[in-house]
Amino acid sequence: MYKKILEILLEKNDYVSGEELGKLLNISRSAVWKNINKLRENGYEIDSVTKKGYKILNNNDILNEAEIKSAIKNKSFIKKIYYYDQVDSTNNELKHILSENTEEGIIVVSDIQTSGRGRLGRTWVSPKQTGIYISLSLTPNIMPFECSSLTLVAALAVSNALKNVCNVPASIKWPNDILINNKKVCGILTEMSAEIDKLNYIIIGTGINVSTEFFDEELNKTATSIFLETNKKFERKKIISEFLFEFEKYYNKFCEENGFSEILEEYKQNCITLNKKVKVLCKESFLGTAVGVTEKGELIVKLMDGEERVVSSGEVSIR
Numbered sequence: 001m002y003k004k005i006l007e008i009l010l011e012k013n014d015y016v017s018g019e020e021l022g023k024l025l026n027i028s029r030s031a032v033w034k035n036i037n038k039l040r041e042n043g044y045e046i047d048s049v050t051k052k053g054y055k056i057l058n059n060n061d062i063l064n065e066a067e068i069k070s071a072i073k074n075k076s077f078i079k080k081i082y083y084y085d086q087v088d089s090t091n092n093e094l095k096h097i098l099s100e101n102t103e104e105g106i107i108v109v110s111d112i113q114t115s116g117r118g119r120l121g122r123t124w125v126s127p128k129q130t131g132i133y134i135s136l137s138l139t140p141n142i143m144p145f146e147c148s149s150l151t152l153v154a155a156l157a158v159s160n161a162l163k164n165v166c167n168v169p170a171s172i173k174w175p176n177d178i179l180i181n182n183k184k185v186c187g188i189l190t191e192m193s194a195e196i197d198k199l200n201y202i203i204i205g206t207g208i209n210v211s212t213e214f215f216d217e218e219l220n221k222t223a224t225s226i227f228l229e230t231n232k233k234f235e236r237k238k239i240i241s242e243f244l245f246e247f248e249k250y251y252n253k254f255c256e257e258n259g260f261s262e263i264l265e266e267y268k269q270n271c272i273t274l275n276k277k278v279k280v281l282c283k284e285s286f287l288g289t290a291v292g293v294t295e296k297g298e299l300i301v302k303l304m305d306g307e308e309r310v311v312s313s314g315e316v317s318i319r
Contacts, residue, residue: 001025002035002042003066009046009056010070017053061129061211061235063111071237077248079105088115090135091191091205097137098193102201104139109240113207130225132208132236136247139201140255144194147202148312149297151176151190152267153254154204157247158186159270162208165242166226166234174273174290174299174316178208183224185209206243210236260295268293273318282314290316 004025009016018029025032036054040046045058059067065083072078080103087093090108092115097106112128138150155176162170168180178186186208193200209225211233226234253259268274273290280286280301288309292300299311 001027001031002038003064005032005035006039006044006064007066007069009054010066013056015047015049015052015055017051020053059235061233063109063129063236067237068107068109068240071235071241073241073245074248077105078107078244079103080107082106082108084108084110086110086112086114089113089205090133091189091203094135094137094203094205095191095193098201098203102137102139104137104201106137107244108135109133130209130211130213132206132210132240132243134240134243135203135205136244137201137203138251140199140251142199142255143197144192144199146296147190147192147194147199148175149260149295150202150204150251150254151188152293152297153250153260153263154188154190154206154247156263156267156270157243157250158188158206158208160246161239161242162186162226164246165239166230166232168226168229171272172267172270173318174271174293175297179272180224180226180229184222185224185226185229204247208239210234210239264293264295273299273316277319279317279319280309280311280314281317282311287319 005021008021008024018032021032022029036046043060043062044056047055047057063083065081068081068083082097084093087110090110090113094106094108110133113133152175155172155178158178159170159172162168171179173179176188177184186206189205190202192202209223211227212225213227215223250263253263276290278288278290278301286303288301288303290299291302294300294310299316301309301311303309
């Protein structure tokens with residue numbers, strides 16, 4: 001019942017009397033008071049004023065289904081929200097959900113991941129109440145080989161969301177790492193289920209370091225958080241909302257005929273890998289200059305002898 005009271009208070013965003021809450025939920029005022037206290041026990045600061053009622057003053061950056069639902073602007077795009085205090089990984093949990101019902105617009109959000117994953121089999125550290133760990137399901141009418149381009153769409157959406165909400169200089173390192181001052185603040189892992197000529201679904205998994213105050217010695221050299229860059233705490237639900245809003249905007253363009261061309265140009269403007277000397281680690285390591293990105297999202301690297309190579313996977317470091 002306290003979850004329903006929470007939804008009402010978030011929707012009203014003002015004082016709601018105990019009498020009104022009781023009528024809406026068909027419970028006594030005493031039951032309303034008990035559930036208000038339960039919300040307080042869960043970390044909510046709730047003001048209580050005689051003849052005015054109850055109002056949430058501060059949610060202390062608590063994440064739950066009601067908070068996320070209240071923040072999302074593009075509600076028609078997000079069909080279902082699943083929130084968990086803890087999962088092994090949000091991508092894994094969404095795969096389980098999609099095995100029973102393949103549907104676009106499902107999101108899985110968790111406060112903690114015990115086995116968060118990044119690209120190339122890396123671990124993504126996912127501590128409690130400090131980051132955003134979210135996975136989104138998509139079912140576009142495209143061929144499986146076209147899916148890699150959606151990674152670039154997601155990177156552009158995250159970059160814009162962090163600029164808009166947190167006012168940070170978020171840039172993209174090909175293909176989908178988000179950097180602030182040359183340190184990684186976000187990673188994106190795209191996975192799909194497909195047959196040779198048929199796509200079943202795509203999952204876009206995103207991890208953002210929001211309120212992390214410190215990293216271990218090894219990660220401290222390469223990782224950062226919004227808090228470390230701004231010395232400010234931002235509500236994670238606002239960043240989630242902006243990311244989903246930006247993603248839908250670009251995704252709609254992507255699904256149009258030749259729609260990725262316009263997105264690609266904007267991606268290039270935000271990609272700090274381009275026009276830089278890079279080292280590519282794949283089956284065969286080589287040095288060169290990143291000179292472009294193809295329509296499939298591949299990186300074009302020009303070698304010293306003028307030969308151009310197209311990189312579709314592997315690790316690329318900026319020299």
